[in-house]
Amino acid sequence: SYELTQPPSVSVSPGQAARITCSGDALPKQSAHWYQQKPGQAPVLVIYKDSERPSGIPERFSGSTSGTTVTLTISGVQAEDEADYYCQSADSSGTWVFGGGTKLTVL
Amino acid sequence: EVQLVQSGAEMKKPGESLKISCKGSGYSFTNYWIGWVRQMPGKGLEWMGIIYPGDSDTRYSPSFQGQVTISADKSISTAYLQWSSLKASDTAMFYCASAYSNYFHYWGQGTLVTVSS
Numbered sequence: 001s002y003e004l005t006q007p008p009s010v011s012v013s014p015g016q017a018a019r020i021t022c023s024g025d026a027l028p029k030q031s032a033h034w035y036q037q038k039p040g041q042a043p044v045l046v047i048y049k050d051s052e053r054p055s056g057i058p059e060r061f062s063g064s065t066s067g068t069t070v071t072l073t074i075s076g077v078q079a080e081d082e083a084d085y086y087c088q089s090a091d092s093s094g095t096w097v098f099g100g101g102t103k104l105t106v107l
Numbered sequence: 108e109v110q111l112v113q114s115g116a117e118m119k120k121p122g123e124s125l126k127i128s129c130k131g132s133g134y135s136f137t138n139y140w141i142g143w144v145r146q147m148p149g150k151g152l153e154w155m156g157i158i159y160p161g162d163s164d165t166r167y168s169p170s171f172q173g174q175v176t177i178s179a180d181k182s183i184s185t186a187y188l189q190w191s192s193l194k195a196s197d198t199a200m201f202y203c204a205s206a207y208s209n210y211f212h213y214w215g216q217g218t219l220v221t222v223s224s
Contacts, residue, residue: 001169033210035152042202042214043144043152054212086152090209095168096142101151 002026002091004099011105018074020102022087025068030089032070034063037101038083046085047072074104082106109133111141111203111215118221119193126189127218129203136184137161140206143177143188146217147199157206158186193222 004024012018022032031050035043045054047063050070060075074081087099114128129141142157156167160179167177179186186203201218204211 031209035211037152042217043204043211044214045210045212048210048212049208084151088152088154088210094166096154096157096209098144098152098154 002095002097004032004087004089004097006085006087006099006102008100009103009105011107012077013107014079015076018077018081018104020072020074020085020087020104021069022071022089022099023069024089024097024099026091027065027068027070027089030091032063032065032087032089034061034072035086035088036081036083037086043086077104077106079106109205109213111205111213113201113203113215113218116219116221118223120224121193121195121222123193123222124189124191125193125220126187127201127220129186129188129215131184131186131205134205137181141179141186142204142206142211143175143186144202144204144211145171145199146202152202155188155201160184160186193220195222195224198222 034047036046037043046061050065051063062073084101086101090096110132137160140157143155145153155171158165158177160181176189203215205213
C-alpha cells in the first residue's frame with residue numbers, strides 16, 4: 001500500500017523556521033496537503049495543493065515540493081504552532097493516505 | 108458558515124452494532140464528498156473512505172473495506188459510519204470531514220467510540 005513518510009518529531013526555537021518533510025513516490029504526480037492538529041482538537045487544513053494557504057491561516061505557513069518530497073515550512077515559529085502535523089495525498093488508484101504525523105515542539 | 112456536527116460519544120460492548128452520524132450545514136451537502144478518518148488513542152490519522160452524497164458513490168480504503176459501511180442521506184444532509192459487530196480494536200476517535208478536490212477542507216468535532224466488555 002502507498003505510504004507517506006514524515007519524521008516523527010521536529011524541534012525548533014521560537015522565531016526560527018520549522019521545516020517538516022513528507023516523502024512519497026506518487027508526490028510528483030499527486031498534490032499534497034497539510035493539517036495541523038492540537039491536543040484534543042480536530043485537524044485543521046493549513047496547506048492544500050502543495051502550496052496554497054486557506055483563508056485564515058497565517059502567512060508564516062507555506063508549502064513547497066521537490067520531486068518525491070513535499071515540505072511544510074513555518075517561518076517565525078510561535079508557541080501556538082506546537083502541534084502534530086500530517087501530510088495527506090492520494091495514490092494512483094484514488095485511495096487517500098495520511099503520513100504518520102510529525103510532532104512539532106517549540107523549545 | 109460551514110459546519111459538520113457529529114453525534115455524541117458512544118460506549119459499546121464487543122459484538123454490538125453502531126451507527127454514528129455527521130450532519131452538514133452551510134453548504135451544498137450533495138455536491139461535496141464527505142469522508143471519515145480514524146484516530147486510535149495516541150496515534151495518527153487514517154483515511155477510511157469517502158462518499159458523494161449526490162449519488163452515494165462510495166470509496167473505501169483497502170484497510171477498512173468490509174469492516175465498516177459508509178452511507179449518506181442527502182434529504183437530511185447527514186453522512187453515517189456504521190459497524191455491524193464492534194471489536195475492542197475499534198476504540199478510537201472518528202472524524203468526518205468535507206472534501207474539496209482531494210483534500211479535507213472542513214472537519215467535524217469528532218465522535219469517540221469506546222468498545223469494552
